[in-house]
Amino acid sequence: MTDAEVAGVLSEIGALLQIKGENPFKIRAYDRAAEAIANLGQELSAIREAGELRSIPGVGSSIAEKIEELLDTGKCRHHQELLREVPASVFDMLRIPGVGPKTVKLLIDREGISTIEALEHAARAGVLRDLPGMGEKTEQEIIRGIAHLREYGKRANLGAAWAAADGIMEELKAGVDVDRMAAAGSLRRMKESIGDIDILIASAEAEPVMDRFVGLEAVAEVVAHGGTKSTIMTEAGIQADLRVVPPESFGAALQYFTGSKEHNVKLRDIGVRSKIKLNEYGVFRVAEGKEVRIGGREEEEMYSALGLAAMAPELREDQGEIEAAREGRLPELIEGSDIRGDLQMHSTWSDGRDDIEGLARAAKGLGYRYIAVTDHSPAQIQANGLSVERLRARKREIEAARRAVPGVAILNATEVDIKRDGVLDYPDEVLAELDFVVASVHSGWKMDREAMTARIIRAMESPWVDCIGHPTGRLIGRREPYEVDMEAVLEAAARLGVAMEINAYPDRLDLKDVHARRAKELGVKLAISTDAHSADQLALMRFGVATARRGWIEAGDVLNTLPLSQFRRRVRRTKSAGRRRGGKSAAS
Ligand code: DGT
Ligand code: CA
Ligand code: CA
Numbered sequence: 001m002t003d004a005e006v007a008g009v010l011s012e013i014g015a016l017l018q019i020k021g022e023n024p025f026k027i028r029a030y031d032r033a034a035e036a037i038a039n040l041g042q043e044l045s046a047i048r049e050a051g052e053l054r055s056i057p058g059v060g061s062s063i064a065e066k067i068e069e070l071l072d073t074g075k076c077r078h079h080q081e082l083l084r085e086v087p088a089s090v091f092d093m094l095r096i097p098g099v100g101p102k103t104v105k106l107l108i109d110r111e112g113i114s115t116i117e118a119l120e121h122a123a124r125a126g127v128l129r130d131l132p133g134m135g136e137k138t139e140q141e142i143i144r145g146i147a148h149l150r151e152y153g154k155r156a157n158l159g160a161a162w163a164a165a166d167g168i169m170e171e172l173k174a175g176v177d178v179d180r181m182a183a184a185g186s187l188r189r190m191k192e193s194i195g196d197i198d199i200l201i202a203s204a205e206a207e208p209v210m211d212r213f214v215g216l217e218a219v220a221e222v223v224a225h226g227g228t229k230s231t232i233m234t235e236a237g238i239q240a241d242l243r244v245v246p247p248e249s250f251g252a253a254l255q256y257f258t259g260s261k262e263h264n265v266k267l268r269d270i271g272v273r274s275k276i277k278l279n280e281y282g283v284f285r286v287a288e289g290k291e292v293r294i295g296g297r298e299e300e301e302m303y304s305a306l307g308l309a310a311m312a313p314e315l316r317e318d319q320g321e322i323e324a325a326r327e328g329r330l331p332e333l334i335e336g337s338d339i340r341g342d343l344q345m346h347s348t349w350s351d352g353r354d355d356i357e358g359l360a361r362a363a364k365g366l367g368y369r370y371i372a373v374t375d376h377s378p379a380q381i382q383a384n385g386l387s388v389e390r391l392r393a394r395k396r397e398i399e400a401a402r403r404a405v406p407g408v409a410i411l412n413a414t415e416v417d418i419k420r421d422g423v424l425d426y427p428d429e430v431l432a433e434l435d436f437v438v439a440s441v442h443s444g445w446k447m448d449r450e451a452m453t454a455r456i457i458r459a460m461e462s463p464w465v466d467c468i469g470h471p472t473g474r475l476i477g478r479r480e481p482y483e484v485d486m487e488a489v490l491e492a493a494a495r496l497g498v499a500m501e502i503n504a505y506p507d508r509l510d511l512k513d514v515h516a517r518r519a520k521e522l523g524v525k526l527a528i529s530t531d532a533h534s535a536d537q538l539a540l541m542r543f544g545v546a547t548a549r550r551g552w553i554e555a556g557d558v559l560n561t562l563p564l565s566q567f568r569r570r571v572r573r574t575k576s577a578g579r580r581r582g583g584k585s586a587a588s
C-alpha cells in the first residue's frame with residue numbers, strides 16, 4: 001500500500017466519523033494525519049522504522065496503530081467496520097465535487113437524503129436553499145457537481161490509466177512472445193479521462209497471450225476470457241481489453257481500435273465514395289463485387305489507401321483533422337523532444353519534496369536547458385508559501401545550485417497567488433527581482449464569472465506576470481473549473497503578451513485541449529509545465545505535451561521550446577515599465 005493510499009483511507013475514516021456525528025477532535029486528527037501523510041518528505045515505512053510515526057501531525061497511538069495495520073495488511077478493520085455502518089449510497093454522495101461530510105450529515109439529518117438521486121431531486125426542487133449555510137447557488141453547484149461525477153466518475157485519470165497500462169504491457173512482454181504490441185483507444189489518443197484501457201497485440205498464436213493476460217498480477221477479476229479478446233478488471237479499478245490479431249492485420253486493427261469512433265465513421269464514409277473498404281482486418285479495394293486486399297499490416301496504409309496523410313492519434317477526434325489531411329495542412333505537432341525547460345515546479349522551500357539542486361539535476365537528466373523554480377507565495381499558508389524574507393533567502397540556495405549543476409539555468413521564480421481583487425500576493429518591487437512569474441488562482445473559487453474574469457485579467461495587466469498557471473483551476477473528477485470567460489481571458493493574454501499554462505499534472509491538464517487550440521488561434525503563447533512537487537514528477541511533461549498535441553499546438557506556439565537566449569529575451573524585464581511587452585504583433 002502506498003503512502004498516498006494510507007492517507008486516502010485515513011481521510012475516509014475522518015469523513016465516515018463525521019457523517020456518524022462523532023467527536024470533532026477525533027475527526028480533525030484523522031484529517032490532519034491524512035493531509036500530513038500526503039505531503040511527507042520521507043516514506044512512511046522509514047518513519048515507522050525510526051519509531052517516529054507519532055511525530056506526524058494528528059497521529060496519536062490509535063492512528064499510529066491503524067497506519068501500521070494498513071502498511072502490514074493493506075486493510076484497516078476500523079475502516080471496514082465504518083464502511084459497513086454507513087450505507088454505500090451515502091458514501092457515494094461524498095464523490096460529488098463540492099459535497100463534503102459536513103453537508104452529507106446535514107442532508108441526512110434535516111432532509112433524510114441518503115442517495116445521489118434524492119439529492120439531485122431535492123436540489124432541482126429548490127428544497128436545499130433553506131438549509132443552514134446553503135442557498136440557490138449551492139443548489140446549482142450540487143446539480144453541476146452531480147453532472148460532473150456522472151461524466152468523469154467511472155472514468156480513470158490519464159496518468160493512472162497509463163501507469164496501469166504500462167505495467168500490464170511490461171508484464172505481458174516478459175511472459176510471452178509478442179510480435180508487436182501497442183495501446184489503442186482513448187489511451188493512445190491521450191484523452192484526459194479513460195473509460196477503459198485497450199491493448200493490441202500481433203501474434204500468430206493468441207491463446208498463450210490470453211492465458212498470460214488473465215493471470216497477470218494486476219488482475220482483480222476476469223470479466224471475459226476469449227480466444228482473441230479478453231477483459232480484466234485491474235486492482236487499480238480500471239478495466240482493460242486485450243485483443244490479439246494476426247500480424248498482417250496489426251495496422252488495420254490499431255487504426256480501428258484507436259478511434260475515435262467519430263473519426264472512423266468519417267473515414268469509412270470517404271472510403272465508400274472511393275470504393276475502398278476499411279475494417280479491423282485490413283483495407284480492400286472493391287471492384288465488381290470483389291474485394292482485393294491492399295493493405296493492413298501498417299497503420300499508414302489505412303490512410304494512404306484513401307489518399308490521406310497519416311495523422312497523430314491525438315488529432316483523431318473528427319475536429320477537422322481529416323479535412324486538414326486531405327488539404328495537406330495538418331499541423332506539425334509539438335513533440336516531447338522540443339521541450340527545453342520546465343516553467344513550474346515546487347521545491348522544499350514551499351510544498352515540494354526535493355530541494356532546488358535535486359530538481360535541477362533531474363531537469364538536466366531530461367536534457368533541459370532551464371527550469372523555473374516557482375515556490376508558492378505567502379497566502380498559501382498550508383503549502384508553506386514564502387514570505388518576502390524567505391523568498392530572498394531562497395535566492396542564495398538557487399545560486400549555490402547554479403554552481404553545483406552547471407548547464408541548466410535555474411530561474412528565480414514564483415507561483416504567486418492572485419488575490420480576490422486581482423492584486424498579486426507579492427509587491428511589485430519583489431516581483432521585479434524575479435526572473436519569471438507565474439500567477440495563479442488558489443482561493444475564492446466560487447466567485448461569479450464576471451468577477452473571476454476581471455480578477456485574472458487584472459493580474460495579467462501587471463507588467464511582472466509572465467504566465468497564468470492552471471487557468472481554470474479544475475481538478476479532473478474532483479473539482480469543477482471555476483466560472484470564467486475564457487474567451488475574454490485569452491483575448492487579454494494575446495493583447496498583453498502573457499503566456500497561458502498547459503499544466504501537465506494529470507489531475508489538471510489545464511488549459512485543456514480545446515482551450516489550447518483557441519489560444520493558438522488568438523495568438524497566445526503557451527507554457528507547458530509540470531507543476532512538479534518532486535523531481536520524479538518532472539516526467540509528467542508527457543501529459544502536458546499530449547494535451548497540447550490534442551489542441552493542434554506546434555513547437556513555435558510554446559514558450560518553453562525556445563532556446564535559453566531567446567527565452568531570456570522574451571521575458572526580459574526593464575526597470576521602469578516591467579517586462580517588455582511582446583503582445584500579439586511581436587510575439588514571434
Ligand atoms: P473510452 O474507453 O471510453 O475512454 O474511449 P475509447 O475511444 O477507447 O472507446 P472504446 O474502448 O469503447 O473503443 C476503442 C475504439 O474502438 C474506439 O475508439 C473506436 C473503436 N470502436 C469501438 N466500438 C466501435 C463502433 O461501434 N464503431 C466504430 N466505428 N468503432 C468502434
Ligand atoms: Ca477504451
Ligand atoms: Ca475498450
Ligand code: ZN
Pocket residue numbers: 415440442469470
Ligand atoms: Zn498552483
